Each structure stands twice: as C-alpha cells, then as structure tokens.
Amino acid sequence: xxxxxxxxxxxxxxxxxxxxxxxxxxxxxxxxxxxxxxxxxxxxxxxxxxxxxxxxxxxxxxxxxxxxxxxxxxxxxxxxxxxxxxxxxxxxxxxxxxxxxxxxxxxxxxxxxxxxxxxxxxxxxxxxxxxxxxxxxxxxxxxxxxxxxxxxxxxxxxxxxxxxxxxxxxxxxxxxxxxxxxxxxxxxxxxxxxxxxxxxxxxxxxxxxxxxxxxxxxxxxxxxxxxxxxxxxxxxxxxxxxxxxxxxxxxxxxxxxxxxxxxxxxxxxxxxxxxxxxxxxxxxxxxxxxxxxxxxxxxxxxxxxxxxxxxxxxxxxxxxxxxxxxxxxxxxxxxxxxxxxxxxxxxxxxxxxxxxxxxxxxxxxxxxxxxxxxxxxxxxxxxxxxxxxxxxxxxxxxxxxxxxxxxxxxxxxxxxxxxxxxxxxxxxxxxxxxxxxxxxxxxxxxxxxxxxxx
Amino acid sequence: xxxxxxxxxxxxxxxxxxxxxxxxxxxxxxxxxxxxxxxxxxxxxxxxxxxxxxxxxxxxxxxxxxxxxxxxxxxxxxxxxxxxxxxxxxxxxxxxxxxxxxxxxxxxxxxxxxxxxxxxxxxxxxxxxxxxxxxxxxxxxxxxxxxxxxxxxxxxxxxxxxxxxxxxxxxxxxxxxxxxxxxxxxxxxxxxxxxxxxxxxxxxxxxxxxxxxxxxxxxxxxxxxxxxxxxxxxxxxxxxxxxxxxxxxxxxxxxxxxxxxxxxxxxxxxxxxxxxxxxxxxxxxxxxxxxxxxxxxxxxxxxxxxxxxxxxxxxxxx
Numbered sequence: 001x002x003x004x005x006x007x008x009x010x011x012x013x014x015x016x017x018x019x020x021x022x023x024x025x026x027x028x029x030x031x032x033x034x035x036x037x038x039x040x041x042x043x044x045x046x047x048x049x050x051x052x053x054x055x056x057x058x059x060x061x062x063x064x065x066x067x068x069x070x071x072x073x074x075x076x077x078x079x080x081x082x083x084x085x086x087x088x089x090x091x092x093x094x095x096x097x098x099x100x101x102x103x104x105x106x107x108x109x110x111x112x113x114x115x116x117x118x119x120x121x122x123x124x125x126x127x128x129x130x131x132x133x134x135x136x137x138x139x140x141x142x143x144x145x146x147x148x149x150x151x152x153x154x155x156x157x158x159x160x161x162x163x164x165x166x167x168x169x170x171x172x173x174x175x176x177x178x179x180x181x182x183x184x185x186x187x188x189x190x191x192x193x194x195x196x197x198x199x200x201x202x203x204x205x206x207x208x209x210x211x212x213x214x215x216x217x218x219x220x221x222x223x224x225x226x227x228x229x230x231x232x233x234x235x236x237x238x239x240x241x242x243x244x245x246x247x248x249x250x251x252x253x254x255x256x257x258x259x260x261x262x263x264x265x266x267x268x269x270x271x272x273x274x275x276x277x278x279x280x281x282x283x284x285x286x287x288x289x290x291x292x293x294x295x296x297x298x299x300x301x302x303x304x305x306x307x308x309x310x311x312x313x314x315x316x317x318x319x320x321x322x323x324x325x326x327x328x329x330x331x332x333x334x335x336x337x338x339x340x341x342x343x344x345x346x347x348x349x350x351x352x353x354x355x356x357x358x359x360x361x362x363x364x365x366x367x368x369x370x371x372x373x374x375x376x377x378x379x380x381x382x383x384x385x386x387x388x389x390x391x392x393x394x395x396x397x398x399x400x401x402x403x404x405x406x407x408x409x410x411x412x413x414x415x416x417x418x419x420x421x422x423x424x425x426x427x428x429x430x431x432x433x434x435x436x437x438x439x440x441x442x443x444x445x446x447x448x449x450x451x452x453x454x
Numbered sequence: 455x456x457x458x459x460x461x462x463x464x465x466x467x468x469x470x471x472x473x474x475x476x477x478x479x480x481x482x483x484x485x486x487x488x489x490x491x492x493x494x495x496x497x498x499x500x501x502x503x504x505x506x507x508x509x510x511x512x513x514x515x516x517x518x519x520x521x522x523x524x525x526x527x528x529x530x531x532x533x534x535x536x537x538x539x540x541x542x543x544x545x546x547x548x549x550x551x552x553x554x555x556x557x558x559x560x561x562x563x564x565x566x567x568x569x570x571x572x573x574x575x576x577x578x579x580x581x582x583x584x585x586x587x588x589x590x591x592x593x594x595x596x597x598x599x600x601x602x603x604x605x606x607x608x609x610x611x612x613x614x615x616x617x618x619x620x621x622x623x624x625x626x627x628x629x630x631x632x633x634x635x636x637x638x639x640x641x642x643x644x645x646x647x648x649x650x651x652x653x654x655x656x657x658x659x660x661x662x663x664x665x666x667x668x669x670x671x672x673x674x675x676x677x678x679x680x681x682x683x684x685x686x687x688x689x690x691x692x693x694x695x696x697x698x699x700x701x702x703x704x705x706x707x708x709x710x711x712x713x714x715x716x717x718x719x720x721x722x723x724x725x726x727x728x729x730x731x732x733x734x735x736x737x738x739x740x741x742x743x744x745x746x747x748x749x750x751x752x753x754x755x756x757x758x759x760x761x762x763x764x765x766x767x768x769x770x771x772x
Contacts, residue, residue, distance in 0.1 A: 016471070018469055018471070097463070174469065246756065246757065250756075256756060256757045257757050258757050258758075259755070259757040259758045261757070329461065330461065330462055331461060331462045331463075331464075331468065332461055333466075333468055335466075337466075337467060337468040337469040338466060338467045338468075338469065339466050339467070340466055340468065341466070342461070342462060342463040342464055342465070342466070342468065343461065343463070344461055344463045345461070358468075360468070364469075365462050365468070367462070367464055368470055368474070371475055371528070371531065371572075372528075372571060372572050372573045372574075373573045374475055374478075374533075374572055374573045374699045374700060375573050375699050375700045375704060376478070376699040376704075377699070377703075377704030377705060380704050380705055380753070381705070384756070385755060385756040385757075386753040386754060386755050386756050387755060388752065390704075408755040408758065411755055411756065411757065411758070414466070416466050416467030416469075419467050419470065420467050420469060420470055420471055421471050422470075422471075423471070423473050423474050423475050423477070423478055424474075424475050424573075425470060425474065429465075429466065429467060430464075430465050433465060
C-alpha cells in the first residue's frame, strides 16, 4: 500500500465551508450524450488569450477533428467535434455573457473523422518536443475554468526549474463532481496524463492533491501509482477554495506564488484532472480535445448527473439530456455556485472550460438584501489571499482606485469566500471584481498613452 | 424575485451562508436569556421591568431616529435589542425606572446613530451609556440591594479592606452575590459565552486573553487572581461587551492585543484606582484604540513582502 505524502491533511489559511451538495451526482456514472441534434456552435474564444481566427467559411464541409480556428497570439486550436456543413461564421452568444465570433456547424450526425497524420503511441516513444507539439495540436487548455493554453503552461522559460507537477484533484467548488467521476472511471488516463507531463521535466516530482471528502478517488488512483516513485498522493483538508491554484501550491509545497508571478516562478505547474485526461488522449490516442464532462445539477434538474458531451453542444440540449427541469429555473449558472457565470440564456455552447451546468429555482437563486457592514471580520478570516474585503468594498464604492491598489485589491482571486460568509450580505467579491476590472483598464490605458497620463 | 422565464444574471458567488446580522444578534440574545432568568429569580421581578424598559427604549429610539432622519429602519436586525439588554445587565436592579430609558436612548442615539448606525460606532453603546449614567447619577448606580437590603459588592469590600465580608468563591461563581443584574452569575455567563463560541459568533481570543491577563496580573501584583475573575463585571464584559464586532479588532492578533490591554487596564483600575470596578472603562478605552490596532495587525497579503502596506506609504512620503 502506497503511503500518503503526509498523514496530516494539508491546507491553506482562510477559506469557507459551503455545503458541498455533491451527493446529487457523485454516485452516478458518467453518461454519454454524444449525438446532439441541434446546430453546433464553436466560439473562437475558449481559452485565456486572444480569440482564434476562423479558418473555415460558410458552406464548407468539415469533418470531425478538423481545425476550424487557429490562434492569433496566445491561444489554442479549436476543432470541430462533429462532421457537417458550416452554416455561418458570425458573433454568437458566449457563456461569458458577450458575443464572440463563432463557427456554426449543422451536424450531419455521421461523425466522419478526419484522416490523422499522427498515430496513437506511448509517450515513451516521443521526444519532449513531439509531446508538446501533440498537446498544442490537440488544442488543450486548462479545463478547470481559467482555460490557460496547456502547451504554453508546459513550456516555461528555460531559467525556471520546474520541480513540482501538481495534479489538481481537489474539486472544491460545491455541486461539481465531474473530476471526481473521471478519477473513478478513467483513473489510468488521469495518472497517464500526469506521467506524460512529468516526462517533460526530468527530476520533477508529481503530486496528486485530493480533498479528504473523496476517499474513493484516493483508492481508485492508488493502484496506478503504486510502482511510481516520483508520484505522491497528497491529502488536503476539505475547504473552499482549496483548488485555487495559489492555495493548492501553498498547501502542497508551502511556497507562495509571488504577487504578479506565475506558478512556474516557484517551480510549480498545476494541471486539472480533466486536462490530464485530455493530454493522455492527445498522445496515446492522437485525438484532439473535442469533448468534456459536464456536471448537470441544481434543484431544478430532473436527472442530475455527469454527462460526456461534445464541445459546441448547446446547454439547452445538455439540460434536455438530463431530463429537463422540474421547476421554473430562476438562475442558470455555467460553472460552480462560487465562481460560475450566470447565463442569460441556455442557447450558448459548452466550451472547453465548462465544467458544470447549475440550474437553480427561485429559492436557491434568491439574492439577499445588502445591509451595513458590522465589522465582524469574517471576510478577513475567510480571504485566502489575506486581503481586507470589507475595506476594498468601501474603496470601490467610493471610486478610490488608488486606495484599491494600495490595499492590494488586484491580488483578489475572486473566489467568492468573502461574499459567501458576510452576515450583512454585502457584495464584497462583486465590488472587488469591478475594482480589478477598472484598475486593469486603467493600467492598459496608461500603457497605451505612455507617460502622458501617468 | 425573478419573473416567469426571466433569468437572474447576477455575478458570482451565487450562494450565501445561512447566517445574517439578525441571526447573529438573536444568538447573542439566546445566550443572555439564562442569565436574565437567573437574575429574575435572585433579584426579583424588578429585573424584568428594568430590562423591558431598557430594550423598549433602545428599539424605539432607533425607530424614531431613523424615521426622523428618513433612513431605512433597521430595528429588525435585533441589534438594538442586544444593546438594550446589555445596558440593563450593567445596571443594579434597584435603579429608578427612568434610568434605563434615558440610558438606552443615549446608547442608541448619541453613541450609535449619530456616528452612522450599526457598524460605525467607535465605542460600545451599552457601555458608553452605562458610564454616562454612572457619571450623571452615581449614587443610584452604585447602590446594590438584595432582598431590599443595601449591600456592597465583593469588589467594594476588597477595596475597603473588609476582606472578612467577601463571599465565597462558589457564591461568586454561582452568582448569589450583590452586583449589577446581569453580571453576577459567572456560571451562566460562561455557558452563554461558550454557546457563542460554539455558534462561531465570537472567537475565544478576546475572552481568554482578557480574563487570563486579569488572572495572572492580579497574582503578580499580590492579589487573588481567581477572586478577581469571579467578581465584578469581568466575565460579562469579556464575553459579551469586549467582543462586540464593531468596537473590537478584526483579526486574532489584534483581538489578543485588545484582550491583554483590557486586562491590564482593569487590574490597574481595580488595584490602584479610586473605583472598585474597572471593566467598563477599560473596554471603552481599548475601543478607542481599535482602529490603530487594526492598522498595525493587518495580515501580510499572500505572495507579497511583509507589511508592504506601510512600506508603500513610506516611499510615497519620502
């Protein structure tokens, strides 16, 4: 039996304990929903960075696994997950609330696959360059939510020595169980993806970091790492936001990502469970990223569960696949309840970073009324970045952007812990987000205008 | 409330904890009810009259002030009820009936509302009102009666050197001693305090550091530490007054400084001051230091250099 990295559960300072609500979907096997009937929409923005450039035009016939968008700057390739005719290339509603240039494909439901020029093989037969190239060509991005292009994350500058590869298996957001189910059902690929990444960084150690509320996942992964000397299991306390990149790194390594820096600056790379599976598939099956696991849950959903869906499928169809709704939905969220985006319509597509579809009725979506801050300090204790949320809230309400910077407002990771815990129901995270956006815009403006404004 | 078919698109987080300002205040009231019941049994029905008038005056003052100044009425957050009860707990049962009325009105209007209402006052309203009453009508405030007979409190006996008159440890712990109507039963105050800690309404830091400082410092100065913590308003002050959110520091380090500061001041007043009881004044004095304490105990922001807040300020000045 392989021992845990440490018998003591590791964690970070701060955080909250929202009810995890995972029981609705945790024990149901992933179901396939791979034959969508409606049009497929592929936004050119499914990652962090600049939108891709569409490389197909209206009327083109495309095959499954065909490239339809190429990155312009920071980004990742976008593939079609079906075969069919391009109906249109135009801005379409995106889960982020805006309209984004998208390729709309009428699905012929034949799923004719494009001929590959690479063959499935073991990662041991490939050089590091070949592995990175396959990951880039598979269009893989961080599937935990942020969507940072994986091939760039795995190519840190040569002066950064990477010694920790951390597989983020904490899944701390309430309701979400997609990573948990993947670990149970696809354990080999999860570990294999980590092995592939480890092969890129000789001398680095792999860590699989799992929250203590997922003992089954521990057991499922254990047989696959039994003989690996360079992979350890790390038990984490169940606490939100344990899966936040900076919090996770701190819990595992006791290192702090410096302000404005990247994990690579302190020798760490963090990858998500589903990303690891995608990496494994890109190498050993030579398949690009064109499907993902989505948790469909919430008090309105008839058959909550995890569904394997093609990227580009509309959320309306995904919800129908889960039996539709039993009550009138009042709020529909793409992602978890702490950091997810509320959708204004179900007619937006599943993208590479969509982990969850959460459908809340009126009683769950109810927004409590704000009242005056009572200085209880609960937000300070909850903030995983050790900020002063009550003060940042006042600074933003007063439009004091200099003060916001001085009080480290831009360090906020928008995890939602402060708003969650606030007994006065103040919109702390919300104002912090606003402050960060204003400051980012101001800095952009200053960079553009040179010193004339500064 | 969402209309049929219209989705709410507010920004995250979409989930809030179950507690609220009102639920926290109600928890404080629950913690005080056993103390009130004991007080009625020990001091008589007049306790209910004093407490009732104090609470009614606090709530009514808040309502009238907010109506007059055209603000949103916030009496439903129960904070005025807490203030009224705490003030009553700091009065002798024998005070004239109009004193809790004036005291609560002072607490709510002068100490709380004029500075901006809940969360904005710089002193504990109930304690400030108590000190106001103490200065204005001192004889009524220091006359303690049990069964209609005027007696001195244990601390007063200690100060005047009549140590043979002081009650036993057990009597002090159970609360069968003269004193303000809510401060005598240490047992029930302790239970109420533990309830608040268990409900995560307060943290243990201030009560522990406050009571611990008094205990240790009393022995250091040649007194009886155990007796000091079992008498007077220390327990009530440490669990229910010094832990007031608005007038206490927000993180553990600052709370510890506050508790130790309160403890030192209390012992100094009790041992060397002209007044047998020092809890109210020491908490009020520490209340005033809270903004300063908060500033100096600010935690280091994750991923930044230590106390960069001050460093940046210095750079700006130089």
